Structure formats: structure tokens, C-alpha cells
Amino acid sequence: MTKNSTTELIQQVVDHVVNDDKAVLADWGDQRDQWVQMGGDLLKGIDKVISSDLRITKDDGTIGTYPAFRVQHNNACGYYKGGIRFSTGVNQSEVKTLAMLMTLKNALHDLPYGGGKGGVHINPRHHSKREIKEVSKAFVRMLQNDIGPYRDIPAPDVGTGEETMDWMTEEYKLLHPNKPFINTFTGKSLANGGAQGRSESTGIGTFLSYYYLVEAVISGSLSVNDMHTKTKDKVKAIAEKDNVIVAVQGFGNLSRAAAIEAANCGKKHTVIAVSDSRATIYNQDGLDVEALAPFKEKNDRLPNEDELKELGLVGEVLDPNAVLTLDCDVLILGAIEDQITKDNMKDIKADILVEGANGPLTGEADEYLEAQGKVIIPDVLANAGGVTVSYLEWVQGFNNEAKSEDENLKDMSDRMRNVSYRVYNAYFSSESNVTMRFLCYKLAFLRVIDLMKRSGKIV
Template sequence: MTENTTTQLIQEVVDHVIAEDKKALSQWGDKRDHWVQMGGDLLKGIDKVISSDLRIVKDDGSIGTYPAFRVQHNNACGYYKGGIRFSTGVHQSEVETLAMLMTLKNALHDLPYGGGKGGVHINVREHSKRELKEVSKAFVRMLQNQIGPYKDIPAPDVGTGEETMDWMTEEYKVLHPNQPFINTFTGKSIANGGTKGRAESTGIGTFLSYYYLVEAVLSGSLSVNEDHTERKETVKAIGEKDNVIVAVQGFGNLSRAAAIEAANCEMKHTVIAVSDSRATIYNETGLDVEKLAPFKETNDRLPNAEELKELGVEGEVRDPDAVLTLDCDVLILGAIEDQITSENQADIKAAILVEGANGPITKEADEYLESKGKVIIPDVLANAGGVTVSYLEWVQGFTNDAKSKETILKDMSDRMKNVSYRVYNAYFSSESDVTMRFLCYKLAFLRVIDLMKRSGKIS
């Protein structure tokens, strides 16, 4: 979603709280409406944008120049927190939008963080490891006085990973001798203070957001408004199937983990397709995703037809966009933004769509799919597993008490379950014109502006 779409949705939440939900923040008395609007106006703004062109000497002796940004959106809930992208899609407006989403995501999941995001406009595939290391170090130099364990805590995102975070941590340590440094970045390697389970946490959390939806509906514990009866029955029917058919867009860290989690779930799930930017691998009877995963990790791509045979994986190679329109029950969107648009929205067959990526469904397509009775689990709810484990890594850095992978993922899962159940209870008891995305924004908004008021930012 674009920045305009995000700010528009924030204003819609403001208008709804003022006009239709008089119980919310009623303790504020006569000034409630004024303070709600003020909080909305503050949330639609940005605290700070740091930007610069990073310059490095490339391997061939030429100078490479790369626009870089760090956006600190809002810190009412805690220190700024958000990933760093290395991608040709990076531009200031995109980073600002993602920072806003991080504020809302952290607030929704009750994490002690505000929202931040960073990025460098660079094609990582066209650069050597040494060049990427130099860009990483230059990025830290740009931000050396703007980040820190009690200020702004970056993490990996698209195009970056634990190696990038290790490089950045080292550069920060060099720039700040005799100062705390280990908690300035999360998503580091385990040997460098990282947390076990971080790499797969976003994907596992994405799958669990769907699993908890089915679990909540099948439990019969939800209060369901008649406007949502059809959607409840849709979810119930999928949960009662002997075999749930799943397609997964993407096969990076997030999507691999989500696909493997689906394949190993106690409920019977069959993953019929995975994809990357080059191809979709499809098998209507199911793919062996655990055999595909090591190939993708090693080669940074999915195998071709001949390589599938060598791996002993049955499947056919299709166009990369084919994964979106397959006949399936659940579609996990784990690639990049703007994948379902007005051009392909009518071809979407999945009943439940899960946004592992940020903004994979455009506003127009979102409205269309909602009108068709699809159940959309929004990014702000679904993909918080990574930042939740980043929080656990941040805590670990203070205590020096490294937990086991099982303990970390159990903690993350429990937190995701609590938030998911709260959202699903509120969603199914709401009226039909309230989407799950809108509801998540509303719950997050109410927490942020309550803390703004308590801290004196709204008065």
C-alpha cells in the first residue's frame, strides 16, 4: 500500500472513532474528539527522515552512489524499530509508508517499540560481498548518531540478512567505543548475539496467523455478528477439510518457513505451489518443499525442470505469477508489495489470503476481494513474528540469557496467538463494513494515541 493509502486508512479510523465508537477513550471527556483527531494528525506525519547518498569504491575502481534513507515515524510506544532494505524498489515514500506500518504493527502486538524503517537503493545481485559490506558500513556511518539500543534498533528486511547485521554491528562498535552496542541491531547471527529461530520466525508467524483464525472459528468461542456469518462458515469449512490446499508466493526466508510449517502442520495441508521472481513450481498433488528449500538457499532461485528431476521433486515449471491464481483454499503472499491488483483480482480463487509480505494487495484489489467474501489476514497482523523475535533478541542482549530455539518460537507463537484471538474476536463481532485490516489499524491506533496522551504529546 502507498503512503496515501495508509494515511487515508488512519483518517478513516479517526472518523470512525469520533463518529461511531463513542465508548473508545470516553474517559477523555469533552476533549475526546479533538484529541483523537490530533492523534491521527500526528500519526499521519513523520518524526524524522535521515537521507544521504552513500558512496563507495567498487571492485573495478569506479565510484558507486546509492540513495539511502532511515525514517523514524513515531516513538510513542517505545524506541524506533524496523528493518533495512537493500533493493531497487527503495525510495523515500516507500520507506515512510513501511515505517508507519511498523508503528501500527508494534502497537497492535503490544511490543515496546515505535515504528522505523530504512533502505538503500541498490541491486544486491550486481554487487560483490565486499561492495555490499562497504555499503552497509557507509549506511551505519550515516546513522551513527541516530541509532542505538535505546534509540532506534534496525533489523534485516528485503535484500539483507544476518551477515548484513553483523557488518553493521561491527561498524557501530568501531564508531562508539566503550558504549553498549550489541542491542543496536537485531537479526544478527547467533554467534554474534542473535537469537535462534529468528530466520524462520516471520514465516512461521505468518502461517500461525491463519492457523489461529481456523482454530478460533472451530472452537466456537467467537461472538459472530450476522454480517460475518458467511465468512465464518468459509473458514469453518476449510478447517474441517481433510486436506487444505495451500499456495505460497515467494520462496525466500519467510515463504520457505511458512511452506514448511504448512506441510508439517497437525492439520493436513498440501502445498501445491511455491514461486520466486523467475518461476512457479506446481504440483496439484503436493510439492516436497523440504527438498526444494536447500536448493533455493544455495542457488538463490528455484530449480528448472531438469533440476527438479535431479532433486527427485515432482512438479512443473510455470510463469512466476501463476501461483496467485491457482485453485486453492489458502494463498500466502510472501514476496513483495502490489502483487494482487485490479488486473488480476477477479482471477483469485483462494478463500483465505494471508499477507506475509508488506502491502501485497493494492487498495482497489483489497476492496474487491472483501466484496467477494474473501478473508484477508492483513500484514500488520500476519507478519509480526520477525519483530516479535527481534524483541526477544533485544531482551537477550541485556540479560545474556540465550534461550533455545523451541523456547523462542513458543514465546513468539503464544504472543501471536493472544493478539490473533483478540483481533478475530473483535472482527467477527463487528459490523460488515469493518474489514480486518481496518480493525487492526483501529486497535493499534487506540494504543498509540492513548500513550501519546499519557506522555503529554496530545494535550
């Protein structure tokens, strides 16, 4: 989703709270509506943008120049927190949107963080490891006075990982001798203070956001307004199937973990397809996703048909976008933004779409699919597993007490369950015909403006 569509939805939330939900924040008195509008205006703005061209000497002796950005959106809920991506899709507008979404995500999940995001316009595949390391160090030098364990805590994102975070941590340490450094970045390697389970947490959390929807509907614990009965019945019908058909866009850390979690969860789920930027691997009878994972990790791509045979796996190699329009019950979107647009939205067959990536649906596609009765679990709810375990890593750095993978993932899943149930209860009991994304934004907005008022930012 673009910054414009995000700010437009925030304004819709503000208008709803002012005009249609007078019970919310009623104790604010006569100035309630004015304060709500002020909070919305503040949330649509940006606290700070840091930008520069990073210059490094490449392996061939030439100079490489790479635009870089860090956006600190809002810190009402705590220190700025958000990933750093290395991608040719990085630009200032994109980073602003993603930082805004991080504010909403952290607020929705009751994490003590505000929203931030960063990125470098670069294609990591076209550079050596040394060149990427130099870009990483240059990025830290650019941000050295604007990040820190009590200010802004970056993490990995598209095109970055634990190795990148280790390089950045070391550069920050060199720039700030005798000062705290270990908590400036999360998503680090285990040997460098990382948290067990961090790499797979976003994907597991993405799948769990869907699983908890099914769990909540089947349990009968939800209060369902008549206007949401059809949606509840659709989810229930899928939940009661002997075999739920799942397609997963992507096969990086997020999508791979989501696919494996789907294949191994207690209820029968068959993953019929996974994809990357080059291909979709499809088998209507189900893929052995755990057997595919080592090949992807080693080669940074999915196998071709001959390589599938060598691995003893059955599957067809299709166009990379084919995964989006396959006949399935659940589609997990774990790649990048703007994957479902006006050009393919009418071909989507899945009844439940789960946004593991940030903004995989354009605003137009989002509205169309909602109108068609599709259930869309939005990114701000679904993909918070990573930032949740990043929070646990941040805490771990202060007390030097590392938890096990099982402990971290249980903590994350418990938090995801609590937030998911709160959202699903609000959605199904709502007397307004609003989307799940709208309700997530509303719940996040109410937390942000409450803290704005308590801190004196709204007066």
C-alpha cells in the same frame, strides 16, 4: 499499499472512533474527539527522515552511488524499530509507508517499540560481497547519531540478512567505542548475539496467523455478528476439509518457513506451489518443500525442470506470477509489495489470503477482494513473528541469557495467538461492516493515542 492508502485508512479509523464508537475513550471527557483527531494527525506525520547518497569504490575502481533512507515514524510506544532493505524498489515514499506500518504493527502486538524503516536503492545480486559490505558500513556511518539500543534498532528485511546485520553491528561498535552496541541491531548471527529461531520466525508467524483464525472459528469461542456469518462459515468450511490446499508466493526465508510450517502442521495441508522472481514450481498433488529448500538456499533460485528431475522431485515450472491465480484455499503472500493489483485481482481463486509481505495488495485490489467475500489477514497482524523474536533478541542482549529455538518460537507463537484471537474476536463481533485490516489499525491506533496522551503529546 501506498502511503496515501495507509493514511486514508488511518483517517477512516479516526472518523469511526469520533463518530461511531463513542464508547471508546469515553473517559477522556469533552475533549475526547479533539484529542482523537490530534492523535490521528500525529500518526499520519513522520518524526524524522534521514537520507543521503552512499558512495563506495567498486571492485572495478569506479564509484557507485546509492540513495539511502531511514525513516523514524513515531515513538509513542517505544524506541523506533524496523528493518533495512537493499532493493531497487527502495525510495523515500516506500520507506515512509513501511515505517508507518511498523508503528501500527508494533502497537497492535503490544511491543515496546515505535515504527521505523530503512533502505538502500541497490540490487545486491549485481554486486560483490565486498561491495555490499562497504554499502552496509556506509549506511551505518550515515545513521551513526540516529540509531542505538535506546533510540532506533534496525533489523533485516528484503535483500539483507544476518551477515549484513553483523557487518553493521561491527561498524557501529567501531564508531561508538566504550558504548553499548550489541542491541543496536537484531537479526544478527547466533555467534554475534542473535536469537535462536529469528530467521524462520516471520514465516512461521505468518502461517500461524491463518492457523489461529481456523482454530478460533472451530473452537466456537467467537461471538459472531450476523453480518459476519458468511465469513465465519467460509473459514469453517475450509477448516473442516480433509486437505487444505495452499499456495505460497516466494521461497525466501519468510515463505520457505511458512511453506514448511504448513506442510508439517497437525492438520493436513498440501502446498501445491511456491515461487520466486523467476518461476513458480507447481504440483497439484503437493510439493516436497523441505527437499526444495536446500537447492534454493545454495543457488538463490528455484530449480528448472531438469534440476527437479535430478532432485527426484515432481513439478511443473510456470510463470513466476502463476502462483497468485492457482486454484487453492489459502494463498500466502510472502514476496514484496503490490503483487495483487487491478490487473490480476479478478483472477484470484483463494478464499483466504495471508499477507506475509508488507502491502502485497494494492488498495484497489484489497477493496475488490473484500467485496468478493475473500478473507484477508493483513500484514500488520500476520507478519509480526520476526519483530517479536527481534524483541526477544533485544532483551537477550541485556541479560546475556540466550533462550533455545523452541523457547523463542513458543514465546512468539503464544504472543501471536493472543493478539490474533483479540483481532478475530473484534472482527467477528463487530456491528460495523469493516475489514480485518481496519480493525487492526483501530486497535493499534487506540494504543498509540493512549500513550500519546499519557506522555503529554496530546494536550
